[in-house]
Amino acid sequence: MIEKTAGELLALQASGSASALAITDAFLTAIRDRDERVKAYMHVDEAAARAQAQAVDDRRKKGEPLGPLAGVPIAIKDVLCTKGIPTTCSSKILQHFVPPYDAHVITKLKDAGAILIGKTNMDEFAMGSSTENSAYFTTRNPWDLERIPGGSSGGSAAAVAACEAAISIGSDTGGSIRQPASLCGIVGIKPTYGRVSRYGLIAFASSLDQIGPFTHDVSDAALLMEVIAGHDPRDSTSIDQPVPAYSKTLEQPVKGLKIGVPKEFFGEGLDPEVEAAIRNGLKEYQKQGATLVDVSLPHSPYAVAVYYLVATAEASSNLARYDGMHYGHRTSVKGDLVSTYSKSRGEGFGKEVQRRIMLGTYALSSGYKDAYYLKALKVRRLIKNDFDEAFKKCDVVMGPTAPTAAFKRGEKTDNPLAMYLSDIYTISCNLAGIAGMSIPCGFTKSNLPIGLQILAGPFEEEKMLRIARMHERATDWHTRRPKL
Amino acid sequence: MDIDEVRKVARLARLDLSDADLGVMAKQLSAILQYVDQLKELNTDGVEPMAHPLPVQNVFRADEPAESLPVAEALRNAPIRHGDFFGVPAVLDPADDLSH
Numbered sequence: 001m002i003e004k005t006a007g008e009l010l011a012l013q014a015s016g017s018a019s020a021l022a023i024t025d026a027f028l029t030a031i032r033d034r035d036e037r038v039k040a041y042m043h044v045d046e047a048a049a050r051a052q053a054q055a056v057d058d059r060r061k062k063g064e065p066l067g068p069l070a071g072v073p074i075a076i077k078d079v080l081c082t083k084g085i086p087t088t089c090s091s092k093i094l095q096h097f098v099p100p101y102d103a104h105v106i107t108k109l110k111d112a113g114a115i116l117i118g119k120t121n122m123d124e125f126a127m128g129s130s131t132e133n134s135a136y137f138t139t140r141n142p143w144d145l146e147r148i149p150g151g152s153s154g155g156s157a158a159a160v161a162a163c164e165a166a167i168s169i170g171s172d173t174g175g176s177i178r179q180p181a182s183l184c185g186i187v188g189i190k191p192t193y194g195r196v197s198r199y200g201l202i203a204f205a206s207s208l209d210q211i212g213p214f215t216h217d218v219s220d221a222a223l224l225m226e227v228i229a230g231h232d233p234r235d236s237t238s239i240d241q242p243v244p245a246y247s248k249t250l251e252q253p254v255k256g257l258k259i260g261v262p263k264e265f266f267g268e269g270l271d272p273e274v275e276a277a278i279r280n281g282l283k284e285y286q287k288q289g290a291t292l293v294d295v296s297l298p299h300s301p302y303a304v305a306v307y308y309l310v311a312t313a314e315a316s317s318n319l320a321r322y323d324g325m326h327y328g329h330r331t332s333v334k335g336d337l338v339s340t341y342s343k344s345r346g347e348g349f350g351k352e353v354q355r356r357i358m359l360g361t362y363a364l365s366s367g368y369k370d371a372y373y374l375k376a377l378k379v380r381r382l383i384k385n386d387f388d389e390a391f392k393k394c395d396v397v398m399g400p401t402a403p404t405a406a407f408k409r410g411e412k413t414d415n416p417l418a419m420y421l422s423d424i425y426t427i428s429c430n431l432a433g434i435a436g437m438s439i440p441c442g443f444t445k446s447n448l449p450i451g452l453q454i455l456a457g458p459f460e461e462e463k464m465l466r467i468a469r470m471h472e473r474a475t476d477w478h479t480r481r482p483k484l
Numbered sequence: 485m486d487i488d489e490v491r492k493v494a495r496l497a498r499l500d501l502s503d504a505d506l507g508v509m510a511k512q513l514s515a516i517l518q519y520v521d522q523l524k525e526l527n528t529d530g531v532e533p534m535a536h537p538l539p540v541q542n543v544f545r546a547d548e549p550a551e552s553l554p555v556a557e558a559l560r561n562a563p564i565r566h567g568d569f570f571g572v573p574a575v576l577d578p579a580d581d582l583s584h
Contacts, residue, residue: 100557193537207536236543237536305520316497323498325572327561334584337573338498346500354499358490359513361497375523377533382526384534416512417519433537458537 001026002163003481006072006220009166013060013071020060020071024053024115027073031118031164034484039139040149040159042078043086044118049073052115059113069227070113075165077156078119079126080211081200082106085116089202090134091124093322093329093348103200104232105169105211112227117165120155124350125319126176126204128152129422132413133352140409141183142482143448147406150180153214157184160214162484167224168214173204174307175401175426177212178438182401182451185440185480187221187468188214190426192458193433194239197232205314206237208307208430217478218439218469222246225461244462253470254463258394259285260295265399265425277442277450278400284474285398295390295397299382303428304420306383309363309376310431316360322348355416384432387457396467397455400425401438405448425453435461439468440477449477485514 001023004012012018028046035041056071081087081099083106088094102110109116123133131139131154139154141147142162149158153170157180160168170177172190181188189212196211203209213224226247231240259282266275282292324330324344331343349357363372390397402422412419429436434457441452452471456464472478485493487503490510494501501509555568564571564584571582 097561100553100560194540233545236545237538237540239538239540299526302523302526305523308516309520309523320498324563326570327563330563330583332584335573336578337575339500340573340583341498342495342500345498349499354501354505355509355512357497357499358493358509359516362485362493362513362517365493365496371524372520374533375528376520377535378528378531379523379526381531381534382528384537417515420516431537 002030004166005216006069006166006223009072010070020053020056020115021050023071024049024073024117027117027165034162034164037140037145037484038142038158038162038164039137040075040120040155040162040164041118042088042090042121042136042155045085049115049117056113056115067111067113068223069109072114072167073117073165074109074114075118075120075156075159075168076106076116077122077153077168077170079122079171079202080106080169081202082116082119085119087119087202089125090122090136091348091350091353092135093345095329097327101200104197104234105228106200108228120159120168122155123152123352125202125315125353126152126171126173127315127352127356129175129179129419130412131155132409133350135350138409141406142484143185144406147408147448148183150183150402150406152176154180156214157181157186157188160184160186160216161482163481167220169211169228170214171201171209171211172430173208173311174430175423177214178401178426178436178451178453179423181214181438182453183406183449185449185477186214186216187218187437187439187478188212189221189225189437189461190429190435191225191229191461192435194237195229195435195459195461197235197238199232199234203318205311206318207314208311218465218472219247219250221437222250222465225465241459246462246465249462250465250469252466253288254395254467257285257290257467258293259290260293260390260394260397262295262297262300262390262397262399264297264300269403269421269424270400271404273444274400274402274404274450278452281441281452281471282398284471288470288474293394295393297386297390297428299379299386300428302379303383303431304424306376306379306431307427308359308420309372310380312356312360313363313373314360316357316364319353319357324348352416380431383428387428387432387434391457396464399453401451401453402426405444405450429455434458435464437464437468439471441471441475442477485510485517
């Protein structure tokens with residue numbers, strides 16, 4: 001039961017072979033059995049999950065209309081506000097925070113009948129690439145418990161890969177959905193900036209953050225995108241454009257498909273086993289009649305540098321709200337206003353968050369703003385222009401999602417820069433605001449998953465999903481599950 | 485970045501860091517700044533800075549009254565509460581301190 005996709009779980013219920021409650025119980029059992037080892041979840045409320053499932057079963061019995069995700073257990077990254085349910089962002093500063101409202105995406109999921117089974121672990125404030133920056137514990141990669149699941153949405157990725165939830169939600173600021181999806185052997189999407197409302201998403205870098213799905217396969221991803229995408233007046237950057245019926249067109253291959261292959265994504269630092277799997281994936285498309293086109297993203301080698309100025313500058317401003325006054329941790333050391341702010345923040349934020357606040361504050365400070373922040377914004381424009389040029393020659397750009405498969409715990413924790421470089425292929429997508437996803441495309445010899453990244457122009461999710469499905473239909477990587 | 489510069493930035497960021505932390509931070513931030521200095525290689529004369537990827541500006545919504553959060557809900561996460569108010573350290577007169 002737990003290894004099934006959301007689509008299969010919906011079919012089981014429709015045919016009367018399983019109830020939402022039976023499905024939910026199966027996943028709750030899996031969490032009890034496995035999560036001690038995987039450590040994907042921050043918070044699980046079994047009674048609340050079972051009550052939601054019972055409500056779905058009651059509606060079905062009465063013949064009332066059911067949402068598109070009715071009875072499907074979903075895990076939520078602990079960065080999204082959930083009314084009455086603790087939301088920590090895996091930070092000590094929000095240890096006892098219980099939001100008084102639901103994020104837009106949570107409202108949409110509840111309306112769709114999804115069973116909110118729990119909140120998942122992450123790098124504190126979504127800052128990290130391994131989930132080792134959680135203030136609470138490190139999530140493990142279900143394929144090898146000695147390795148990291150990727151990050152920052154590592155808990156949500158591990159929950160789906162370990163079959164402790166059928167689907168899950170993450171957020172992606174520089175690769176935080178695509179990189180863990182790749183490292184855990186599942187599908188992950190970063191939608192176009194503005195496609196999904198950020199209302200109720202705890203902000204990291206507001207011009208880069210997007211919420212997106214983790215799933216076992218592309219059709220589940222299409223289904224989940226249909227539910228969470230769309231305009232919301234509460235987020236002024238949410239774009240008022242109709243949401244295509246992604247699942248309806250999914251099985252239509254793109255005729256005359258042109259795939260842009262940027263040489264910059266196949267250079268130094270790319271693991272040979274990863275490269276081989278990506279080249280194999282590209283061959284699969286060629287077999288189906290696609291043409292590979294050489295494209296160049298000449299400014300992409302600068303993406304990590306741009307990102308660590310833009311994202312930290314925005315974070316230093318966004319995280320100024322955690323001052324111990326209205327909610328969150330307040331120091332017990334008595335003092336004046338400024339020392340209460342500073343002590344609360346010094347005690348409540350972890351090292352990586354402090355490092356990024358410092359870098360962002362420096363980049364925005366008087367005398368340095370032009371040299372760092374404004375310079376980065378100009379190069380950001382050049383990175384976007386590169387994509388505009390590339391998309392004139394191709395439908396999508398493809399390459400590896402991450403330079404290596406999952407690395408070992410502790411391998412990069414002492415070297416922030418080495419950790420940052422694990423996002424080298426995912427970051428430019430956020431800077432340009434385009435759509436991107438990762439799909440499973442192979443395994444290393446030591447049985448670690450490898451992900452193929454597909455990048456598409458703004459609001460081209462429909463085409464991107466159809467193209468992802470072309471690869472999935474011809475391969476079986478997405479059907480594999482780790483032994484746990 | 486030397487330790488005095490790091491201390492100044494920490495003050496601007498309202499982060500109380502120990503001297504040991506400041507020392508580590510100086511080393512790590514210097515390494516990161518050295519890395520981002522590669523941006524200086526690029527000629528960006530005449531390039532418009534890009535603050536966000538959207539082609540939209542100044543989005544307004546209709547000015548319609550709607551329900552807001554009830555006081556009890558808004559105060560539920562307050563570290564210190566005084567009646568219907570947040571308890572905070574004195575801003576002007578030390579006698580007004582309600583921080584603990």
